[in-house]
Amino acid sequence: MLGRLSIFTIYCYCGLFVATLLACIGFSRTSALAFTSEEIATMKAYERVAPSVVNITTHQCEPGYFLCAVPSIEGAGSGIVLRPNGLIITNYHVVYGARDIEVMVAGKRRLKARIIASDPDYDLSVIKVNVGKRPLRAIKLGDSDALRIGQRVLAVGNPFGLGETLTAGVVSMTGRTLKDKGKVLKNLIQTDAAINPGNSGGALIDLSGRLVGICTAILSPTGASVRIGFATPVNRIKAVAPGLMNPWPKTVGLLTIVLLAVLVLRSLFGRRRRAVEVG
Amino acid sequence: MRYAKFFSLALAVCLLIWISRASALTDEEVNNIELYQRLAAGVVKITSTVIEHDVLMHAVPAEGTGTGSIIDPRGYILTNKHVIGSGKLVVTLANGKKYRARLIGSDLGSDLAIVKIDVPPEGLTVIPMGDSAGLKVGQKAISIGDPFGLGKSLTVGVISSVGRTVRASNGFLVENVIQTDAAINPGNSGGPLIDSSGKIIGITTAIFSPTGASVGIGFAIPVNLARKVASQLIKKGYYSYSYLGAALMDLFPEISRVLKLPVKRGALVTVVVPGGPAQKAGLKGGIAKGRIGNDIVMSGADVIVSVNGVQVNNADAAVREIHRLRPGDVVRLGIVRSDGTPKILTFILGERPPGEHNRAAVSRIIHRPGAV
Structure with missing residues (x-):
């Protein structure tokens, strides 16, 4: 009984010690940096992107x-x-x-x-x-279908040509359809992050630093942000981009190479065989 | 029995933690609310009345409003120079009381001003100044101000970029300006930009907007500059810039070719102020005027190519390097004479006389002027 009790108290003390330590670390961190968890996530996501x-x-x-x-x-x-x-x-x-x-x-x-x-x-x-010998850092793609209204998103772009700028907001709505100059843009993400002329083509990312959309349009009577911005969902890019990057799908290219190789080999060996027959 | 006691204790602790976590507000919201409650009393409304003339030349009092932050228990309030105008100043505290304020000093180069109200220190909430050197893009920026004279407003955003350089109305450059997407509108000018720990990181001063209202691009003067300027304004009534006594312009390869100079880029000296430190040290300004396209240039002038060993490619870079020094500091100017001989001038920088800003106007006709 005494032995069990002492082990139990040791456990208790250990637990208390660890908890105090964790609390101390947590406290010192918050007081030193004084950032909220959301700020830390935003800063990290920006640095990544x-x-x-x-x-x-x-x-x-x-x-x-x-x-x-x-x-x-x-x-x-x-x-x-x-x-x-x-x-x-x-x-x-x-x-x-x-x-x-x-x-x-x-x-x-x-x-x-x-x-x-x-x-x-x-x-x-x-x-x-042409990147030469210094490759660029590619962005990580997220899933725009998983976006929820109210979720925090960040826009990174170059508004008015000022230089790289981060703006933050939330997903205001998903699945918006816009009509512009006879074109119909479907299934857009709407956000209240400030998007201005020059942000076009820029990234809309989530707090984990993954691309969820590409800033495309704004609705505004003034031509500048009134906090109604639209982004093309990344899943559209995933569907369209492979074709855009390479007009020939990979399998077609591979098949062509195999076919050519077979033709070349056949013609080479075929000629040799014929030569032997003649001899 | 003992276990039962332990488990009940653990359960109680868990419950307590759960209750504290399950509050309806996120830690972000709690932070915003706490900051506003703590600091709003330190933000004041500044109303300046100026006499304007209407179309029939009748004198009409016009009011402009801005924002200021109480930075000292003696009643010193930091705001923008463009807020205070030239007329009667009234400061409205958070409790609604109005006080006549007097201007202590202002600086055009950083667009900052200090006004003072005579109120016992118990009635004042001071907002502490932080550090703008280690700011990170993505961290929170809170603006408290008085947009459009509506009354006190809190807007929250993030820092959009750091290290932008903007040009003040007198041609001076302000470096490390903070950009934010917190909504900043006319009337917010002079107000504090605050970080999540409740310290001032900047003074909201300008917006970029084609419409005149916020489009999510606001600028704040960094607090590290504001602190320097404010302490000098309180002490002396003006901010002293180091002073060379010369007007400069950019040297382009095209101009260099015409003037037959051995250097392609640098800061070409156009005018040297008589009796100024530069003239005493032997720096030479232009003698004859020439014209290249739309630019009027002066031949026979020296070109500044380095300041204290730092190479300068244009007038702005030279001005920036000289403004990093204080009046009374020794400066080593690397120059090239108009005949091509390099030379180093070492002398002591003076202090810019108050009102000397207008000197820059001398070289306004010249492409991108700068005066130091």
């Missing part, structure tokens, strides 16, 4: 006097790195009609980009930059 969101500057040609094309600095937009090799997804309306496209990575690396493929119906474009 920031290198994967790029600023896009497009230069358009304008007909000047005598109809010679005069280059003029036009639009600013954002883009999201999909693959480390330099594949970037953005909005079609960001790069539409651009003479040349300049991509700014991590606030200092300037790279020239070219359009790989566009899908005006979904307002999506895939552009490619």
